[in-house]
Amino acid sequence: MNELAATDSLPKPKRDIIPALLPVALALLVLPLIGSASSWATLTVASLAMGMMIFIMASGLTLVFGLMDVLNFGHGAFIAVGAYVATLVLVPLAGWMQADSLLSNLAAVLPAILLAMAVTGALGLVVERVLILPVYGQHLKQILMTTGGLIVAEQTLYALWGPQIIPLPLPASLRGSFIIGDVAIAKYRLLAMLVGLIVFVAIQLVLNRTKLGLLIRAGVENGEMVEALGYHIRRLFLGVFMTGSALAGLGGVMWALYREQVHASMGDDLTVLVFIVVIIGGLGSIGGCFIGALLVAMVANYGGFLVPKLALVSNILLMVAILMWRPRGLHAVTSR
Amino acid sequence: MMILSGDPPRSRALTILLILIVLALVATPWLFPGAKALNVAAKICIFAALVASYDLLLGYTGTVSFAHTMFYGIGSYAVAIALYSLGPSWLAVAAGIVIGLPLAILLALAIGLFSLRVAAIFFAMITLAVASAFQVLASQMSWLTGGEDGRSFQLPELLRPGTVLISKATLGVEINGRILTYYLVLAASAAMILLLLRVVNSPFGRVLQAIRENRFRAEALGYRTVFHLTYANCIAAVVAASAGVLNALWLRYAGPDTSLSFSIMLDILLMVVIGGMGTMYGAVIGATIFILAQNYLQTLMGTASRAAADAGLPLLPGPLHPDRWLLWLGVLFVASVYFFPTGVVGRLRGKPQAAK
Numbered sequence: 197m198n199e200l201a202a203t204d205s206l207p208k209p210k211r212d213i214i215p216a217l218l219p220v221a222l223a224l225l226v227l228p229l230i231g232s233a234s235s236w237a238t239l240t241v242a243s244l245a246m247g248m249m250i251f252i253m254a255s256g257l258t259l260v261f262g263l264m265d266v267l268n269f270g271h272g273a274f275i276a277v278g279a280y281v282a283t284l285v286l287v288p289l290a291g292w293m294q295a296d297s298l299l300s301n302l303a304a305v306l307p308a309i310l311l312a313m314a315v316t317g318a319l320g321l322v323v324e325r326v327l328i329l330p331v332y333g334q335h336l337k338q339i340l341m342t343t344g345g346l347i348v349a350e351q352t353l354y355a356l357w358g359p360q361i362i363p364l365p366l367p368a369s370l371r372g373s374f375i376i377g378d379v380a381i382a383k384y385r386l387l388a389m390l391v392g393l394i395v396f397v398a399i400q401l402v403l404n405r406t407k408l409g410l411l412i413r414a415g416v417e418n419g420e421m422v423e424a425l426g427y428h429i430r431r432l433f434l435g436v437f438m439t440g441s442a443l444a445g446l447g448g449v450m451w452a453l454y455r456e457q458v459h460a461s462m463g464d465d466l467t468v469l470v471f472i473v474v475i476i477g478g479l480g481s482i483g484g485c486f487i488g489a490l491l492v493a494m495v496a497n498y499g500g501f502l503v504p505k506l507a508l509v510s511n512i513l514l515m516v517a518i519l520m521w522r523p524r525g526l527h528a529v530t531s532r
Numbered sequence: 533m534m535i536l537s538g539d540p541p542r543s544r545a546l547t548i549l550l551i552l553i554v555l556a557l558v559a560t561p562w563l564f565p566g567a568k569a570l571n572v573a574a575k576i577c578i579f580a581a582l583v584a585s586y587d588l589l590l591g592y593t594g595t596v597s598f599a600h601t602m603f604y605g606i607g608s609y610a611v612a613i614a615l616y617s618l619g620p621s622w623l624a625v626a627a628g629i630v631i632g633l634p635l636a637i638l639l640a641l642a643i644g645l646f647s648l649r650v651a652a653i654f655f656a657m658i659t660l661a662v663a664s665a666f667q668v669l670a671s672q673m674s675w676l677t678g679g680e681d682g683r684s685f686q687l688p689e690l691l692r693p694g695t696v697l698i699s700k701a702t703l704g705v706e707i708n709g710r711i712l713t714y715y716l717v718l719a720a721s722a723a724m725i726l727l728l729l730r731v732v733n734s735p736f737g738r739v740l741q742a743i744r745e746n747r748f749r750a751e752a753l754g755y756r757t758v759f760h761l762t763y764a765n766c767i768a769a770v771v772a773a774s775a776g777v778l779n780a781l782w783l784r785y786a787g788p789d790t791s792l793s794f795s796i797m798l799d800i801l802l803m804v805v806i807g808g809m810g811t812m813y814g815a816v817i818g819a820t821i822f823i824l825a826q827n828y829l830q831t832l833m834g835t836a837s838r839a840a841a842d843a844g845l846p847l848l849p850g851p852l853h854p855d856r857w858l859l860w861l862g863v864l865f866v867a868s869v870y871f872f873p874t875g876v877v878g879r880l881r882g883k884p885q886a887a888k
Binding site for chain 1: 801
């Protein structure tokens with residue numbers, strides 16, 4: 197160890213860019229395999245859009261785990277609840293949705309998203325206070341509690357909305373695609389990419405540029421020390437949990453519009469996907485989660501195109517491969 | 533005492549309850565004639581063994597696995613596919629067992645070595661992912677598994693309902709192949725539960741409990757915790773697969789809904805927690821309560837739901853609908869994790885153990 201003089205600048209944190217290069221490398225690698233540039237572009241855009249949506253849903257989970265050391269097995273419930281709440285607004289406003297003007301479309305979609313985020317955020321408040329507060333620090337009970345919460349939430353959705361699939365057509369102005377050359381890019385996918393990027397940048401800015409973010413990052417490293425410095429870490433926990441839940445709600449609305457349908461079991465399927473992403477990224481890491489989401493979506497899309505049979509287990513294979521390389525995920529954040 | 537491996541129920545009420553359950557199960561063909569009662573009794577036996585094997589993981593090692601139905605399904609499908617393709621013979625049953633159980637062990641070994649090494653919490657997530665992939669795989673490979681429809685098959689001659697072994701006049705109930713199958717299920721389940729009781733009360737079982745209480749300290753004492761956990765995972769998997777074999781033999785069918793679905797996994801979790809984690813006897817109690825509720829409570833809820841609808845009460849008919857009984861069990865589950873984490877058995881034993 198060399199001694200640092202007081203005047204020296206602090207050593208720069210090591211940047212780990214190999215994980216960030218993985219999606220790029222993967223995209224370039226499959227280009228010759230796919231053969232046609234236009235279908236490659238379409239697939240790439242599709243994977244980016246899908247990855248962004250998965251990222252929105254997964255970011256909340258990884259944030260919550262990183263800060264609170266709580267693994268929320270009921271995260272999928274927030275996704276489904278968000279989607280269902282959105283139908284409360286979107287189904288009555290179907291007229292505005294089908295009108296061929298961006299303004300009236302947005303007048304239906306924006307309130308739906310805001311309401312979904314508000315409701316899932318409020319639900320997050322209740323869940324944190326009722327289910328998670330009594331079991332901080334006890335992983336086994338957390339898993340059981342949140343799984344119980346998932347059952348209750350899903351069954352409540354069934355009880356309130358019934359078991360049928362609710363169709364949710366895309367707003368008129370978001371349907372169709374832009375044609376650039378011979379590449380077709382669906383409009384909604386562009387929007388999804390945009391929203392995902394905004395969420396990613398916003399989270400990164402808050403975490404790295406604000407005092408709140410400083411506290412959260414410090415809390416991830418050493419919660420006790422933050423508390424000793426006089427900050428209410430529990431209140432911070434609550435805030436992060438609510439944010440994570442609201443993000444899951446946002447992701448749920450986006451996913452429901454993408455699939456153009458809502459069903460109470462969508463939470464289950466997405467939970468698995470989101471877990472894989474979070475494991476690949478490294479529990480607690482936002483950057484890793486982002487890369488993980490992109491990788492999962494790329495493998496799903498390219499894999500589905502190249503080897504359809506393989507698509508079923510491609511996620512698992514990807515996870516195994518990544519964990520062989522880095523057993524704690526792409527970016528290991530916490531020492532846990 | 534020998535047969536219980538020196539681990540008696542340790543509570544008078546619990547002992548009486550267990551004796552009652554066992555007697556009722558043994559005497560079901562006489563006490564409760566009819567196909568439904570026999571079905572319920574067989575399901576209780578199968579699930580008691582399945583839940584006991586899950587308890588070995590959850591209650592004794594403190595690891596949460598979501599892949600338990602996968603092993604259950606492997607057992608079910610192995611026998612079903614063997615009997616379906618080889619025809620109804622004992623050879624086919626043996627083939628199913630010889631293929632299914634080692635497959636379950638190998639898979640458990642792979643998952644265990646791969647994910648128990650990294651971090652405890654990974655295990656829960658990875659098992660969830662692997663199990664869901666397996667479920668998709670089973671429903672897609674329809675040439676082998678019959679897809680969503682599953683596989684129905686015929687049992688060997690001896691186990692068919694048409695085979696009358698002892699006529700009705702002798703014992704009061706006609707002992708046919710169906711009853712024989714039931715006793716096969718009952719005996720095999722009881723043997724598995726007693727075997728698991730033996731395992732948890734062996735030195736190996738003590739190490740598992742030490743790992744549950746403090747993995748780091750157990751490792752410091754010189755135990756290779758990863759191997760112990762992986763062995764436990766393999767034992768649990770092989771028992772679960774055997775329960776799956778029984779399930780397939782009883783139903784004469786294996787399909788995704790009866791042996792692989794995620795909802796069965798949740799049922800197992802509910803049974804373990806309601807019965808009492810880390811007790812083995814809890815598995816029997818939990819399975820009995822749950823299966824009885826599943827089969828008879830729903831009728832009750834249907835009546836209540838219709839009554840509420842007739843009385844014109846808003847909102848109530850929905851949550852009371854028989855299909856929503858899982859909602860109330862979910863509430864019960866959360867409440868029991870919170871208020872009495874030791875479950876029914878812990879309550880009856882009355883010793884407030886510090887649950888982790």
